[in-house]
Amino acid sequence: MILELHEKIKSKKISALDLIKHALKSIRSHQKENNAYISILDHHAELKAKQCDEWLSVKGNLPNYLHGIPFSLKDLFITKGIRTTAGSAHLANYIPPYDGHVSEKLQSSQAVLVGKTGCDEFGMGSTNENTPFGAVSLPGHPQHVAGGSSGGSAASVAEGSSIFSIGTDTGGSVRLPASFCGLVGFKPSYGVVSRYGQIAYASSLDQSSPLAIDVSDIAVVMEELSKSDPRDATQVYQSKHSWVDVIKQQTGKKGLQGKTIGFHPALWNSCDPEVQEVGASWMKHFQSMGIELVEIPMPSFEHAVATYYLVAPAEASANLARYDGVVYGYRTPKTPNLESLFVKSRSESLGEEVKRRILIGTFALSSGYSEDYFAKASKVRRLIWNDFKNAFQKCDFYFTPVCASTAFLKRQFNKIPMDPLKDYMNDIFTIPVNLAGVPAIALPTGVSSQGLPLGMQLIGPTFSDQELLAFARNLELELPIDHGAKNHWKDFL
Numbered sequence: 131m132i133l134e135l136h137e138k139i140k141s142k143k144i145s146a147l148d149l150i151k152h153a154l155k156s157i158r159s160h161q162k163e164n165n166a167y168i169s170i171l172d173h174h175a176e177l178k179a180k181q182c183d184e185w186l187s188v189k190g191n192l193p194n195y196l197h198g199i200p201f202s203l204k205d206l207f208i209t210k211g212i213r214t215t216a217g218s219a220h221l222a223n224y225i226p227p228y229d230g231h232v233s234e235k236l237q238s239s240q241a242v243l244v245g246k247t248g249c250d251e252f253g254m255g256s257t258n259e260n261t262p263f264g265a266v267s268l269p270g271h272p273q274h275v276a277g278g279s280s281g282g283s284a285a286s287v288a289e290g291s292s293i294f295s296i297g298t299d300t301g302g303s304v305r306l307p308a309s310f311c312g313l314v315g316f317k318p319s320y321g322v323v324s325r326y327g328q329i330a331y332a333s334s335l336d337q338s339s340p341l342a343i344d345v346s347d348i349a350v351v352m353e354e355l356s357k358s359d360p361r362d363a364t365q366v367y368q369s370k371h372s373w374v375d376v377i378k379q380q381t382g383k384k385g386l387q388g389k390t391i392g393f394h395p396a397l398w399n400s401c402d403p404e405v406q407e408v409g410a411s412w413m414k415h416f417q418s419m420g421i422e423l424v425e426i427p428m429p430s431f432e433h434a435v436a437t438y439y440l441v442a443p444a445e446a447s448a449n450l451a452r453y454d455g456v457v458y459g460y461r462t463p464k465t466p467n468l469e470s471l472f473v474k475s476r477s478e479s480l481g482e483e484v485k486r487r488i489l490i491g492t493f494a495l496s497s498g499y500s501e502d503y504f505a506k507a508s509k510v511r512r513l514i515w516n517d518f519k520n521a522f523q524k525c526d527f528y529f530t531p532v533c534a535s536t537a538f539l540k541r542q543f544n545k546i547p548m549d550p551l552k553d554y555m556n557d558i559f560t561i562p563v564n565l566a567g568v569p570a571i572a573l574p575t576g577v578s579s580q581g582l583p584l585g586m587q588l589i590g591p592t593f594s595d596q597e598l599l600a601f602a603r604n605l606e607l608e609l610p611i612d613h614g615a616k617n618h619w620k621d622f623l
């Protein structure tokens with residue numbers, strides 16, 4: 131869709147300002163119900179859009195496909211001069227003095243930032259309910275959550291107030307909300323996108339990840355995100371080709387024939403019947419398109435949730451030590467000494483789930499226990515990686531659900547008690563991907579009998595990101611994929 135809009139802007143059939151005005155109007159009409167945004171940047175966005183249009187008039191050309199395209203950022207990305215809260219009361223008034231990699235690359239490509247979106251505090255959650263800024267609703271379904279932790283990002287695209295959004299995926303936080311909202315969500319291999327200026331949750335798992343309406347838009351955005359950045363030593367990937375060229379060489383069925391997809395019935399049996407049905411019908415489509423299906427067990431998957439909920443809190447407990455009320459963030463007003471300044475500043479501003487994870491993580495790393503917990507989890511992590519390595523010797527990509535169900539009901543309205551363990555289990559299909567560092571894409575498949583969107587996941591080998599996107603793009607051209615959110619922009623297409 132972005133490539134089509136780009137042609138229209140270039141030939142002056144539409145203006146960047148028209149697009150941005152449309153996005154801002156959509157924010158105004160949906161914010162109350164969906165609560166997708168923590169900060170809305172209307173003045174900033176209009177000014178940027180005018181600058182985009184002026185650029186085109188003066189220079190007569192467009193430097194980038196993203197020129198004038200409205201987008202949103204999860205409020206976990208550092209933005210210079212723009213409040214960045216991480217969905218936490220601790221950073222409710224924090225205005226960063228610098229731009230992180232993602233903000234810098236997208237804004238210098240002249241994409242127009244319309245707002246910072248809601249998320250679970252520091253990215254910890256799957257429902258967007260763990261935040262003092264309030265849950266985000268699934269657009270059109272106010273009783274349901276948009277998913278988390280990048281729920282605001284997904285809702286912003288699904289409600290039609292941004293054309294793409296960048297979230298972060300540590301254990302599924304982009305793929306899950308993409309699936310709940312009927313969008314495409316792409317988690318690149320670890321090391322493809324710089325994490326500089328992405329507020330850290332679990333550094334060995336975190337990856338900036340785009341959400342968009344179709345696979346082609348994901349590729350356009352990845353062109354910018356994957357640019358190299360010497361400020362993050364873990365960004366090691368060099369793109370082999372232009373991401374947009376990969377998508378432009380669409381071959382439809384031809385690009386699918388002869389490929390092999392791995393799957394395993396054990397991963398589907400526990401899912402809701404409708405998720406199983408859609409999975410089965412996709413597998414039939416695969417076969418009819420000349421794709422071979424092979425059954426490949428993933429024995430270590432059953433340990434993935436336990437492993438993740440040791441590794442991620444351990445890393446989080448170290449990363450969140452910096453929020454002590456001294457340099458930035460919330461500081462308790464009255465305090466007799468330094469120790470109580472630390473304790474009270476943290477106790478008064480961090481949420482329940484964040485505290486739970488700091489406690490688990492500190493325990494898992496503590497002397498006397500770290501060998502039993504953290505070290506053991508790191509070993510199991512290697513087994514998960516081995517499962518993927520073995521699987522990809524027999525197949526090109528691996529097919530799983532994103533989640534066992536469609537979007538969850540909101541806890542608050544439905545008097546659903548807090549049950550952290552149950553919440554953690556929802557991540558069973560997405561977490562192994564982050565533990566192994568491999569790329570994965572959530573693709574929309576249509577809606578359930580209740581009208582709730584559903585998604586499926588394809589996983590690829592490490593650094594097969596471009597091949598995975600090319601395959602997903604060809605699938606998208608061949609399968610009856612519902613891109614409902616595109617309708618919001620129909621007047622511009």
Ligand code: GLN
Nearest residue numbers: 253254255300301302303
């Ligand atoms: N639900 C997972 C968690 O709470 C994943 C979060 C994420 O990917 N940021 O840790």
